[in-house]
């Protein structure tokens with residue numbers, strides 16, 4: 001078949017699938033209605049009492065309802081690709097791949113397969129010829145004879161792209177030889193950016209697919225260049241894990257950690273569009289506060305960043321030293337040592353007894369606490385010991401009563417031997433019997449209360465002051481720090497932190513330590529078990545934060561994505577992934593890299609690479625996908641009027657090209673306020689919305705935003721407000737910040753500056 005015939009064939013096939021879908025949906029809707037009526041009758045008949053039949057019908061109804069909505073969603077575009085595969089010794093099959101599997105549940109006729117199914121792996125990783133994929137039953141060999149992608153527009157197939165026909169060979173790209181260009185991918189990347197991140201099921205690339213389909217049991221770290229799809233891949237991986245392990249994991253068992261509310265809103269559409277629901281999403285600070293059970297006002301990492309930007313040399317040094325220390329695993333070790341000291345103090349226990357009658361010996365309590373249960377938090381151990389003793393209590397009371405009997409038997413015999421029979425002896429014996437029975441009664445009656453009292457006193461109730469106590473612990477300083485930490489540094493940190501706590505504030509840099517301490521003493525609060533954690537922009541997390549998070553994910557199942565080149569919180573974040581691989585995971589984790597960038601045009605990436613390469617000698621330049629655009633425009637301005645003219649003409653150009661989102665990026669929020677006021681006063685042609693730290697989302701297309709808040713986001717066009725050498729100096733911080741700013745644009749970049757241009761772009 002030539003392309004024209006193939007296109008006609010596919011259009012017809014789509015028509016048939018849509019027809020089938022329509023019929024199938026109406027059939028299922030009728031089934032849903034019948035079930036609804038049947039359930040109503042059953043409810044009436046059961047009069048509120050339990051009915052197995054009713055429960056089964058309700059379950060069936062929910063299933064049918066879910067399927068109806070899934071199938072209805074798929075009506076516009078039921079699939080996005082097709083592969084032709086012939087399994088060894090079988091007939092060739094044409095398989096259509098979509099976001100959802102579609103088929104007739106009753107007849108087993110499958111129309112579309114799920115993109116996450118094992119065989120769909122061939123679409124993402126296989127090339128024509130001999131291939132294999134891993135199915136639950138083992139490896140399946142065969143031959144792939146077609147890989148076809150469909151370009152949809154308004155629910156209709158507009159074009160088809162067959163692999164090896166539509167890939168154009170471009171020679172001498174980046175002087176690294178030839179490279180294949182996926183035309184289908186290129187068309188998708190040329191689209192305009194919206195306010196929300198999109199799913200990419202149709203164009204997932206091989207290196208991304210490998211990460212998405214990795215096993216859940218090993219933590220993975222992904223270092224990826226700006227725009228390489230880290231966020232997108234991490235979210236698609238979640239959808240994959242929920243599909244593959246559907247029996248064990250639900251959305252409620254997943255936690256996504258991201259830098260701020262704007263970012264969380266930006267990614268909020270991807271998961272539902274992939275059929276993933278109920279996932280917990282939070283910033284690390286909010287989540288750690290939840291673990292701590294605290295509600296204090298947070299001094300955020302961005303408050304700290306602004307302070308740092310304004311600080312003099314001395315203050316800057318102090319902040320960096322303190323943040324670095326609090327985020328280090330050295331600090332965690334210090335808390336571990338404090339816990340050990342606490343444990344020894346807590347293990348100084350007494351017997352549990354009533355009068356002189358011992359129910360449980362101190363030695364046994366100590367052994368259970370220090371040895372047998374040492375893997376649990378301090379309070380959990382106490383609770384477990386209590387639970388264990390409560391179970392044994394009846395037996396222990398019985399044994400204690402036997403001991404009492406024995407003791408009094410001796411007393412009775414002695415009395416009998418020493419006194420002559422007569423009223424006196426009888427009186428004495430009666431007194432002994434009464435005493436014995438009284439004690440036994442007492443023990444039977446009060447043992448539970450005594451046990452409860454003992455553990456009530458022993459349990460640590462106060463969690464709020466734990467950190468304060470740790471900070472105030474001055475004895476055995478050397479032991480606590482293993483002699484590594486300078487006392488003056490520690491005193492400084494201690495003083496500052498206690499002052500902050502006294503003011504009712506919690507520093508974001510203390511959250512990991514506070515949550516860790518709380519977990520060690522009190523354990524985790526009651527919440528759904530977390531079976532997988534995704535951490536985005538992880539280069540901005542401290543090793544201690546990552547360590548604490550790793551304790552929360554069962555089996556340390558985590559997807560950690562980040563880019564060292566964008567680490568603007570470098571003073572407390574990650575500068576080398578080896579620190580995480582070895583320090584946090586003791587070498588037991590996978591490390592993957594994504595080097596290709598999909599966001600920006602070649603021109604924008606090459607421009608941003610200039611700054612990236614100034615960061616460290618061994619930095620690798622980001623590789624763009626072959627997509628050309630306008631060269632970034634660098635222009636100086638003298639007056640506000642001139643600047644506004646430039647902004648207006650940039651916006652006109654972008655809008656004229658059918659693109660819509662434009663961000664004016666300023667270095668700080670203060671500069672943003674100035675920019676907003678200039679644009680308002682001078683009556684700019686367009687209306688610009690100022691984005692603030694605490695905003696929950698970005699709804700406008702024209703915004704003014706401080707540089708650090710652009711992390712993870714993207715816009716059709718970025719306008720750098722003032723790229724002067726005063727704003728972007730040659731400091732480590734500015735190199736990272738400017739790199740972040742320059743890598744946010746998809747299609748257009750305008751770089752304006754006053755006075756002297758930054759040296760970072762020379």
Ligand SMILES: Nc1ncnc2c1ncn2[C@@H]1O[C@H](COP(=O)(O)OP(=O)(O)OP(=O)(O)O)[C@@H](O)[C@H]1O
Pocket residue numbers: 185188189198200203204205208224225226227228229230231232233563566598599711712713714743
């Ligand atoms: N395989 C792909 N097909 C189509 N688009 C893709 C693909 N991979 C990534 N993209 C697009 O590239 C852009 C960048 O993706 P994403 O934000 O996930 O990258 P990132 O690595 O997290 O970026 P950054 O670190 O700069 O925040 C998004 O618009 C995304 O849709």
